[in-house]
Amino acid sequence: MSKKEALLKAAENKVRLGGYSNFSFRELASEVGIKSASVHYHFPTKADLGAELAHQYTNSFLAALGEPSELKASGKNPIDVYTQLFRSALVTDRKMCLCGLLGAESDSLPDKVRLEVKRFFNQNLTWLSAAHLANGELNPTKAAIQTVSLLEGAMMISKTLDDNSYFELATQ
Amino acid sequence: MSKKEALLKAAENKVRLGGYSNFSFRELASEVGIKSASVHYHFPTKADLGAELAHQYTNSFLAALGEPSELKASGKNPIDVYTQLFRSALVTDRKMCLCGLLGAESDSLPDKVRLEVKRFFNQNLTWLSAAHLANGELNPTKAAIQTVSLLEGAMMISKTLDDNSYFELATQ
DNA sequence: AAATAACTACCTACTGGTCGATAATTTTAC
DNA sequence: GTAAAATTATCGACCAGTAGGTAGTTATTT
Numbered sequence: 001m002s003k004k005e006a007l008l009k010a011a012e013n014k015v016r017l018g019g020y021s022n023f024s025f026r027e028l029a030s031e032v033g034i035k036s037a038s039v040h041y042h043f044p045t046k047a048d049l050g051a052e053l054a055h056q057y058t059n060s061f062l063a064a065l066g067e068p069s070e071l072k073a074s075g076k077n078p079i080d081v082y083t084q085l086f087r088s089a090l091v092t093d094r095k096m097c098l099c100g101l102l103g104a105e106s107d108s109l110p111d112k113v114r115l116e117v118k119r120f121f122n123q124n125l126t127w128l129s130a131a132h133l134a135n136g137e138l139n140p141t142k143a144a145i146q147t148v149s150l151l152e153g154a155m156m157i158s159k160t161l162d163d164n165s166y167f168e169l170a171t172q
Numbered sequence: 173m174s175k176k177e178a179l180l181k182a183a184e185n186k187v188r189l190g191g192y193s194n195f196s197f198r199e200l201a202s203e204v205g206i207k208s209a210s211v212h213y214h215f216p217t218k219a220d221l222g223a224e225l226a227h228q229y230t231n232s233f234l235a236a237l238g239e240p241s242e243l244k245a246s247g248k249n250p251i252d253v254y255t256q257l258f259r260s261a262l263v264t265d266r267k268m269c270l271c272g273l274l275g276a277e278s279d280s281l282p283d284k285v286r287l288e289v290k291r292f293f294n295q296n297l298t299w300l301s302a303a304h305l306a307n308g309e310l311n312p313t314k315a316a317i318q319t320v321s322l323l324e325g326a327m328m329i330s331k332t333l334d335d336n337s338y339f340e341l342a343t344q
Numbered sequence: 345a346a347a348t349a350a351c352t353a354c355c356t357a358c359t360g361g362t363c364g365a366t367a368a369t370t371t372t373a374c
Numbered sequence: 375g376t377a378a379a380a381t382t383a384t385c386g387a388c389c390a391g392t393a394g395g396t397a398g399t400t401a402t403t404t
Contacts, residue, residue, distance in 0.1 A: 003383080018280025021193040024359065037362085038384050046360065096276055103332035104273045108190025114332075121329055145329065145342045146322065153325030154317065157293055160275035160286075170317045175349080196393065209396085210350050218394065 004042045006032040011053050016095035019105050020050055020113065047110035050102075054116035057098045061085070062123055068131040078131035079147060083171050086151045091164055100152045124148055176214045178204040183225050188267035191277050192222055192285065219282035222274075226288035229270045233257070234295055240303040250303035251319060255343050258323045263336055272324045296320055 001009070010031045014023035025046065029036040043049035064085055068078040089097055099120040106114055128144035137143045154170035173181070182203045186195035197218065201208040215221035236257055240250040261269055271292040278286055300316035309315045326342035 019191050019193070019277050021191070022277075022280050025361085026358075034383090035385060036360085037386080040361070041383060044361095095279075099332075100328065101276045104268055104276045104328045105191050105194075106332045107267075108194050117332055118334075121332055142341050142344060145326065145338050149325030149329055149342045150318065150322045151325065152328060153321030153323065156272065156276045156324060156328075157317070157321055160271075160278045160289055160293055162290075166317050169314050170321045172314060197395085198392075206349090207351060208394085209352080212395070213349060216395095 003032055003034060003038075007039060007042060007049070008053055008056065011049060012057065012098060013095070015050075015053065016093070016098050016101060019101050020109055047112050050110065050113040051116050054099060054102060054113060054120065058116065058120040058123060061120070062127065065127060068127060068134050071131075072134045078134060079128075082128065082131065082147065083151065086155060087167065087171070090155050090158060090167055096159055097152060097155055100155060103152075104156075121148070175204055175206060175210075179211060179214060179221070180225055180228065183221060184229065184270060185267070187222075187225065188265070188270050188273060191273050192281055219284050222282065222285040223288045226271060226274060226285060226292060230288065230292040230295060233292070234299065237299060240299060240306050243303075244306045250306060251300075254300065254303065254319065255323065258327060259339065259343075262327050262330060262339055268331055269324060269327060272327060275324075276328075293320070 007028050010028045011023050014027070025036040025039045029039050039049075043052065065078075065081060071078040071081055086097065089095065099117050102109060102113065102117045103121065106117060109117070125141075125144050125148065128147050129140045132140035132143040132147070150170060154167045157170075158164050158167040179200050182200045183195050186199070197208040197211045201211050211221075215224065237250075237253060243250040243253055258269065261267065271289050274281060274285065274289045275293065278289060281289070297313075297316050297320065300319050301312045304312035304315040304319070322342060326339045329342075330336050330339040
């Protein structure tokens with residue numbers, strides 16, 4: 001793993017625990033074994049780092065989901081697959097959704113970061129609409145926003161109350 | 173309004189836009205017309221201020237709701253009342269729920285602040301369970317966690333995408 | 345006299361960011 | 375094939391600004 005990748009990974013961990021202001025160049029640098037001045041070589045500003053982090057997070061997230069039509073074709077319910085991805089973020093990583101946390105802080109983020117967070121949710125809503133359509137939902141747009149709202153909210157509350165059974169109950 | 177109340181109000185605005193780290197003693201002080209050192213007279217530490225803020229927010233929120241049984245008795249659906257309180261926070265204040273934002277940051281908060289955020293959600297779940305029970309729900313506990321999850325999530329996404337119609341669609 | 349509420353001055357620690365320098369590597373030109 | 379040039383990735387030193395917090399003082403109110 002390159003230093004740049006290591007920096008993004010370290011930043012992701014910090015942000016998913018405490019938001020955009022929960023990481024500093026010095027902390028990241030020390031974690032990957034370089035000096036803070038060198039971080040600016042890979043990311044000119046903190047906003048650049050944040051934006052690239054959210055962009056790659058979105059891409060990985062979408063890639064992990066696959067295509068709703070293909071999931072359906074192989075006998076899986078795409079909404080269950082989507083729910084499972086959130087569950088593993090909460091249960092395995094024990095962290096918030098990166099864009100869930102950044103979305104809540106949206107108003108105080110640098111423009112280029114906020115833009116990437118918007119992209120995450122727009123892409124997610126598109127994916128979920130296709131998934132609900134494939135499931136025969138009458139109003140796939142509405143079902144999509146309800147699904148992602150419920151999951152982000154349940155994740156946040158389970159983290160806050162430090163009890164994953166809230167997530168399980170919410171997704172029953 | 174006393175200086176102390178003014179400080180809490182200024183802090184609430186900042187936190188609801190960008191989280192716990194989005195306010196400083198210097199900013200608050202300058203907004204209410206005193207010096208930053210004087211803020212420490214009212215709140216010994218930042219954590220004390222954050223905890224009192226979340227505590228009062230919870231109390232005001234619960235007070236604004238009223239009692240589920242009384243709402244029911246006066247012909248109102250308590251879940252609609254609850255939804256309306258979230259809606260006005262989003263549409264009128266144009267800000268996140270204080271504890272929704274702090275909850276997402278939960279892992280990086282000082283203990284006494286996190287404790288108050290937990291109190292907010294525990295009290296909300298109790299209120300919502302009673303409300304759903306009064307509505308004749310078969311599983312009021314489950315309905316309660318689903319209601320608050322959906323509303324917190326929908327609020328966050330509407331803020332992020334800067335479009336309140338997502339909230340309206342999610343709550344249909 | 346005591347409590348309240350503010351002040352000035354200061355501290356240490358940390359923030360994102362800039363600068364020029366320095367090796368090591370890779371590409372280009374002859 | 376090799377010498378020169380450019381690129382990559384790092385460094386130490388430094389900067390101005392801000393963070394939360396403390397000590398001691400002053401004025402006002404009870």
